[in-house]
Amino acid sequence: MKRVPVAVAILLLFLCVATLGIVYAKSTCTTMSEYAKTAQQYCEENNAADAAETINRMSAYFESRHPVLSLYARHDELETLDTNLVVVTEQVAVENLSLAAVTLSEINFMVNHIYERELPSFHNLF
Amino acid sequence: MLVVFFRALFLYFFITLGVRLMGKRQLGELQPAEFVIAILISNIASLPIEDTSIPMVIGIIPIFVLVACEVIVSGISLKSRRFRSIISGRPVVVIHDGVIDQEKLRTLRFSVDDLLASLRQQNVFDVSTVWYAIVETTGKVSVIQKYGESPVTSKELHLTGQNETPPDLIISDGKFIKDNGQDNDAIQTKAKTALKKKHLTVQQVFLMTGTKDGAFTIVKKAQRGKSS
Numbered sequence: 001m002k003r004v005p006v007a008v009a010i011l012l013l014f015l016c017v018a019t020l021g022i023v024y025a026k027s028t029c030t031t032m033s034e035y036a037k038t039a040q041q042y043c044e045e046n047n048a049a050d051a052a053e054t055i056n057r058m059s060a061y062f063e064s065r066h067p068v069l070s071l072y073a074r075h076d077e078l079e080t081l082d083t084n085l086v087v088v089t090e091q092v093a094v095e096n097l098s099l100a101a102v103t104l105s106e107i108n109f110m111v112n113h114i115y116e117r118e119l120p121s122f123h124n125l126f
Numbered sequence: 127m128l129v130v131f132f133r134a135l136f137l138y139f140f141i142t143l144g145v146r147l148m149g150k151r152q153l154g155e156l157q158p159a160e161f162v163i164a165i166l167i168s169n170i171a172s173l174p175i176e177d178t179s180i181p182m183v184i185g186i187i188p189i190f191v192l193v194a195c196e197v198i199v200s201g202i203s204l205k206s207r208r209f210r211s212i213i214s215g216r217p218v219v220v221i222h223d224g225v226i227d228q229e230k231l232r233t234l235r236f237s238v239d240d241l242l243a244s245l246r247q248q249n250v251f252d253v254s255t256v257w258y259a260i261v262e263t264t265g266k267v268s269v270i271q272k273y274g275e276s277p278v279t280s281k282e283l284h285l286t287g288q289n290e291t292p293p294d295l296i297i298s299d300g301k302f303i304k305d306n307g308q309d310n311d312a313i314q315t316k317a318k319t320a321l322k323k324k325h326l327t328v329q330q331v332f333l334m335t336g337t338k339d340g341a342f343t344i345v346k347k348a349q350r351g352k353s354s
Contacts, residue, residue, distance in 0.1 A: 003201070008198065
């Protein structure tokens with residue numbers, strides 16, 4: 001009968017870990033979205049320098065969150081985000097700001113998608 | 127390739143841990159819920175091995191959640207007969223006094239061929255000799271034959287005798303077994319004396335069992351290329 005408390009403990013542990021994972025994804029999503037929207041605004045204002053700086057900070061932030069996210073988020077989705085960050089950096093560097101705005105919008109969508117994937121909802125459960 | 131290799135190793139370890147956590151119930155006769163768990167675990171485990179873009183936790187968490195649920199359900203089943211009958215069902219008598227209950231067979235979707243095959247596996251070839259045949263919750267059929275049809279017991283022959291404890295495993299593959307529940311030093315001393323009489327060392331023995339009375343069974347290790 002000792003196995004039953006261990007089993008209950010395992011269920012509670014995984015519930016806590018999963019909840020923490022959602023909280024972590026949410027905070028990552030919120031921060032990345034803010035960066036993406038700010039950078040998009042700079043792109044619309046043709047401010048390449050500030051857009052580049054914001055994107056660099058966004059990339060550094062995502063790099064710091066990547067190791068933990070990769071434990072539970074799909075790796076191919078994280079790789080897509082990585083690729084988009086590289087692409088948008090290059091687009092801003094060559095001052096192709098309209099395309100950069102589009103890529104930033106993609107990044108914003110992907111980040112929100114990664115968070116929504118982790119959140120239990122009718123859509124996800126069924 | 128190395129990623130797949132290590133994932134397979136990790137999942138093997140976690141699945142073994144999970145099966146151990148479920149205990150011997152899982153390894154013996156399977157109840158319906160246990161059968162479902164076994165199939166699910168094997169399918170879930172293959173997902174992170176086949177697709178390296180899926181994180182390992184996507185395989186590990188469901189396996190342990192299923193294991194934990196199984197342990198909790200079997201714990202509740204132990205305490206509650208009603209819950210047990212909901213999860214596992216109840217044994218059903220399908221033959222009584224040589225007469226097959228066809229309605230019960232229909233309810234169980236148990237064909238006559240299945241029934242006869244189960245009876246034959248228990249060396250029963252004539253349905254009329256069966257007193258009770260019960261389909262257990264595992265699907266296995268238990269049989270009691272009529273008096274006069276079943277093998278005679280020593281009690282019926284008024285024979286006297288003693289209950290014997292099964293022999294203990296003393297040596298396995300050239301090494302003494304230390305956790306056989308008996309006084310190890312005394313057993314080892316007796317065993318060594320028995321081996322000395324047969325001019326054998328412990329390392330030369332493949333299997334040695336013994337009873338408290340000092341009756342030993344010794345199987346020597348085979349030479350390479352020979353079975354014994």
